[in-house]
Amino acid sequence: MLFDVFAHSFFNPEPEFSAAELLMMFHFYFVGNPEGIVFDVASGPFSTAIWQPMAAVLERRGVRLRTGEGAVHFARTSDGRHRITSSKGQVYDVDACILAPSVPALQQLVAESPGLGHPRGAAPEDPGAGHCWREQVAAQTVTARFAVWRLWLDRPSAPGRAPFVGTTGLGLVDNISLYPLFEDESRDWAARTGGSVVELHAYALPDAIEEPEIRADLLRALHELYPETRAAKTLDERFLLRQDCPAFRPGAHPQRLRVDTPDPTLYLAGDFAHTPFPTALMERAASTGILAANHILHHHGAAEEPLWSVPPRGPLARLIHRKGLRHPG
Numbered sequence: 001m002l003f004d005v006f007a008h009s010f011f012n013p014e015p016e017f018s019a020a021e022l023l024m025m026f027h028f029y030f031v032g033n034p035e036g037i038v039f040d041v042a043s044g045p046f047s048t049a050i051w052q053p054m055a056a057v058l059e060r061r062g063v064r065l066r067t068g069e070g071a072v073h074f075a076r077t078s079d080g081r082h083r084i085t086s087s088k089g090q091v092y093d094v095d096a097c098i099l100a101p102s103v104p105a106l107q108q109l110v111a112e113s114p115g116l117g118h119p120r121g122a123a124p125e126d127p128g129a130g131h132c133w134r135e136q137v138a139a140q141t142v143t144a145r146f147a148v149w150r151l152w153l154d155r156p157s158a159p160g161r162a163p164f165v166g167t168t169g170l171g172l173v174d175n176i177s178l179y180p181l182f183e184d185e186s187r188d189w190a191a192r193t194g195g196s197v198v199e200l201h202a203y204a205l206p207d208a209i210e211e212p213e214i215r216a217d218l219l220r221a222l223h224e225l226y227p228e229t230r231a232a233k234t235l236d237e238r239f240l241l242r243q244d245c246p247a248f249r250p251g252a253h254p255q256r257l258r259v260d261t262p263d264p265t266l267y268l269a270g271d272f273a274h275t276p277f278p279t280a281l282m283e284r285a286a287s288t289g290i291l292a293a294n295h296i297l298h299h300h301g302a303a304e305e306p307l308w309s310v311p312p313r314g315p316l317a318r319l320i321h322r323k324g325l326r327h328p329g
């Protein structure tokens with residue numbers, strides 16, 4: 001049961017999730033981490049609580065942000081810089097680049113940019129490190145679909161409910177969040193209308209299940225667990241069914257992409273990239289972003305950002321020593 005919950009926390013079905021990855025998570029979240037796992041949430045919508053304030057900080061430091069505009073093609077300028085064409089037809093020439101999209105978006109970018117990943121001066125048709133890297137990108141896979149369903153209901157949840165519960169073995173549902181209990185915008189809406197905002201998540205969905213079946217199963221679980229919602233009218237809803245989370249299949253480790261690439265002016269960041277220390281999900285996305293930025297800072301002779309993680313050795317390593325076994329690392 002625990003393995004299933006953990007594999008689902010990383011959006012992967014348990015039978016397809018690497019045991020090594022699972023052990024690394026246990027180390028990261030529990031045995032290697034004296035503070036234990038702490039759930040923290042933003043008290044407002046991400047847009048106003050995180051992204052807009054962060055954008056303001058960056059812009060005050062001279063950063064130009066271009067949201068709503070994707071990179072669609074990479075080429076080289078005559079002096080070897082990256083020439084990026086955007087979905088709005090804009091062209092940007094840059095010295096160095098960090099690519100941090102999802103796996104399918106990275107694969108599309110690489111497929112449509114034959115020179116991407118080759119070191120400066122190498123021809124796209126040259127065999128070599130750039131060619132291997134491009135094959136490695138193409139070999140990446142995503143795991144099964146996930147669904148997120150947010151419902152605005154016309155009545156409140158029962159008093160004493162937890163803001164968030166994780167579940168397993170109750171059908172497709174993996175967790176239920178009651179937004180008015182932790183987020184200001186939902187709390188205000190619930191106070192004004194007497195309603196509630198409920199979010200249901202289902203991860204690692206089997207391929208054969210279609211959207212109507214997913215909705216029906218999630219609603220059944222909500223009604224069973226929170227009977228006060230049975231008679232509720234749905235005033236509004238948002239339903240997402242997506243498939244872009246990275247897979248971590250057994251045996252796939254040698255194919256994992258690293259932050260650095262054969263091109264010393266091109267780096268990767270994201271929750272799919274390998275780190276030399278335990279990380280996952282948002283921590284991995286943030287850590288690889290910092291590692292990628294540090295490569296570029298180093299190149300320019302600027303101070304690098306320190307990066308903290310849990311100690312790499314856990315209590316099991318001590319047991320291995322006590323038994324006189326050799327520790328591989």
Ligand SMILES: Cc1cc2nc3c(=O)[nH]c(=O)nc-3n(C[C@H](O)[C@H](O)[C@H](O)COP(=O)(O)OP(=O)(O)OC[C@H]3O[C@@H](n4cnc5c(N)ncnc54)[C@H](O)[C@@H]3O)c2cc1C
Pocket residue numbers: 069070071072100101102105106109146148201269270271272280281282283285
């Ligand atoms: C339902 C759900 C719940 C989650 N809960 C948690 C949690 O509780 N804790 C946790 O740690 N993690 C959680 N995660 C995982 C976490 O959201 C991801 O690990 C994290 O967002 C990965 O960050 P990323 O930067 O690698 O990729 P993303 O967040 O996917 O960002 C990629 C970005 O690239 C952009 N992009 C794509 N193509 C292009 C292009 N061509 N040009 C420019 N931009 C492009 C996309 O628009 C997107 O903004 C959850 C994920 C989901 C789906």
